[in-house]
Amino acid sequence: MPQTTQQPTAQRGIRGVVPVLAFAGITVAVMQTLLVPVIKDLPVLLGTAPSNATWVMTSTLLAGAVSTPIMGRLGDLYGKRRMLLASLAVMVVGSLIAGFTSDLVVMIVGRALQGFAMGAIPLGIGLMRDELPREKLGSAMALMSSSIGVGGGLALPLAALVAQHADWHALFFGAAGLGVVAILLTLAFVPESKVKAEGTFDVLGALGLSAGLVLFLLPITKGSDWGWTDPMTLGLFGAAAVVLVLWGVMELRVKAPLVDLRTTARREVLLTNLASIMVGVAFYAISLVLPQLLQLPKATGYGLGQSMVVAGLCVAPLGLTMMFTAPVYARLSAKYGPKITLLLGMLIIGIGYGSGLGLMDAAWQTIIISVVVGAGIGLAYSSLPALIIGAVDASETGAANGLNTLMRSIGTSVSSAVIGMVLANTANHVGGAALPSMHGFRISFMIATGAVAMGVVLAVFLPKQRRATRPQLRASSEEDAALARAEEVLGGGFRGQVLDAAGLPVARAKVTLIDRRGRQAGAALTDHEGRYALAVPDGGSYVLAATATGHAPRAAAATHHGEDRPVDVDLALQAIAEQAAQAAR
Structure with missing residues (x-):
């Protein structure tokens, strides 16, 4: 993953x-x-x-x-x-x-x-x-x-x-x-960047795509010189179609495709x-x-x-x-x-x-x-x-x-x-x-x-933004009970902890869910153990932004694929005073 x-x-x-x-x-x-x-x-x-x-x-x-x-x-x-x-x-x-x-x-x-x-x-x-x-x-x-x-x-x-x-x-x-x-x-x-994918580079996929692109773009750029009905032009277009189809079949079978x-x-x-x-x-x-x-x-x-x-x-x-x-x-x-x-x-x-x-x-x-x-x-x-x-x-x-x-x-x-x-x-x-x-x-x-x-x-025909169909978690005086109820009805969503630089939980930190269009799709406050849970309106890419008094804000990109189980995402916050000291050094 x-x-x-x-x-x-x-x-x-x-x-x-x-x-x-x-x-x-x-x-x-x-x-x-x-x-x-x-x-x-x-x-x-x-x-x-x-x-x-x-x-x-x-x-x-x-x-x-x-x-x-x-x-x-x-x-x-x-x-x-x-x-x-x-x-x-x-x-x-x-x-x-x-x-x-x-x-x-x-x-x-x-x-x-x-x-x-x-x-x-x-x-x-x-x-x-x-x-x-x-x-x-x-x-x-x-x-x-x-x-x-x-x-x-x-x-x-x-x-x-x-x-x-x-x-x-x-x-x-x-x-x-x-x-x-x-x-x-x-x-x-x-x-x-600290965001990296796991896996290996698909060398065969790179070679196949390169060959297909060259075979396709070459007759496009040289067609006027060679003639659009010239056997060379038509042959390269045909070869490009064959190579790209074979490349596509191969990419669908590779574990980590290009x-x-x-x-x-x-x-x-x-x-x-x-x-x-x-x-x-x-x-x-x-x-x-x-x-x-x-x-x-x-x-x-x-x-x-x-x-x-x-x-x-x-x-x-x-x-x-x-x-x-x-x-x-x-x-x-x-x-x-x-x-x-x-x-x-x-x-x-x-x-x-x-x-x-x-x-x-x-x-x-x-x-x-x-x-x-x-x-x-x-x-x-x-x-x-x-x-x-x-x-x-x-x-x-x-x-x-x-x-x-x-x-x-x-x-x-x-x-x-x-x-x-x-x-x-x-x-x-x-x-x-x-x-x-x-x-x-x-x-x-x-x-x-x-x-x-x-x-x-x-x-x-691009899909429109889908609005949330499930209620978002809100903090209450009974934080533990609210969190438990939220996780019971959460199904698919995000959950995790907000921690400080020492690994200790940050209570009453606000976690905001931002959808792919940059709009807020939900928000929650962490409980006394720094835990939060948020439902998602639909599968896709989101940003989870955490803020807390005395701490610098932090965000994490995460993807939910629409499953019925929640995705765990922990967020680490750094104290503003500590961050300033590091910057001074």
Whole structure:
């Protein structure tokens, strides 16, 4: 059984945890768009054919897709901070390799190592869940989840500025520098989580999932070059289906699987992951369309004729708005729940793309589109980890969020392939060159709107919060009798003791039961032996928070699987004076 108790570091430096983890997330997300400003020049820079040069981008995408579930599971088993540092170190090595070469094969290796760092996103979300008090968790996870878009949005203008005024290899040295800073900050401010899963790492499962993902994503990213009906494309799709089915059968039989498919099949987890694909499609569409529209020459009749740097600055509000929506999300989610914020976010994305169909005539109009779509994606991305975390055990956080991040990556891959095909098939041929047409841009926006509409439908069917159907335990003057009666009718629920640092019971401590949406589902006072008992409205993940006069608060994550027997969870409190003395030392 996985360990379910949790010892947050609410009193030791949590203020530094959130910005450091968010910075790490933004750093690894930068790798995805680092070369976008020079993508059209890569064949010349690397001395190769255009079809070969695209591997420089494809390798990063494939490595990121493979790493997210694997690093998430490794973090659950061996420590999320440890795996976060390993991810950042791999990114630094990859950046240095790419920075010192112009050889295609070596460059692909370096870029793959850069992409492998994407596993830092779910690891950061897992660390936040384990280390932060509940009241800070919503906005923190929102910021970490949005770091994918924030990093991508901010990287565009900065990378364009560097590429326009310096050697393009400087991009990689800058990335290495960011990685080193992220490592140092993580070492200084982020503690290792005490929440770990038991078991061993599923090596065969990791190899099987990696093979299946590569076989699936490779034809998606290269289909436009090879042809969608080419035997190579169809053969890889068929092989991916066979490998993933066999992998799924194997995972169901393994005692400690890489991905718990039974958990993944839960309605809330499954629908959230499918909605994540749709949000990924919508997110990447704007990144593909607006930079090209802005940089096309005005002679086309619809291009806006802006420089590479100006185009990046016009799209930058996409990432900035995502970052600023994190605190807004926290307030909305606390009041209405993450399901409502996900729906709201996708509706705002739809409004942004819908208005974009008529706002393509000036650079300032693209900024409006970026702001509106960025606000919607920020809300949607922020909701996803909260929905996942509310449905899985604390010891599965890393793996579950890794899989969710993978779903977003699949969405961006599908978006890139479909919109790339649309723009290619609707291009205008001028002077022997194929230029994207306004018709193609509008179809791309319509595809993104359709994906959001599908996401809304999926989100509508997410299960609602179920209210308690059993009375919650309340303290009375006859505490022992009340506790005994509560345990008799408890059936399935939580029970345990609240103890002090010396192992002595803490009487009349308040134990609050918090459900997956952050709302109070019950409360109880401990008896003279520190005992409590709480009924649960339904099976699922909860947080038990204990408070007592003269003691620092403490919380523990725990999961009830709906059985008729109670789950034992003890909570240890530390005296405030003792804690202050430790801090002084």
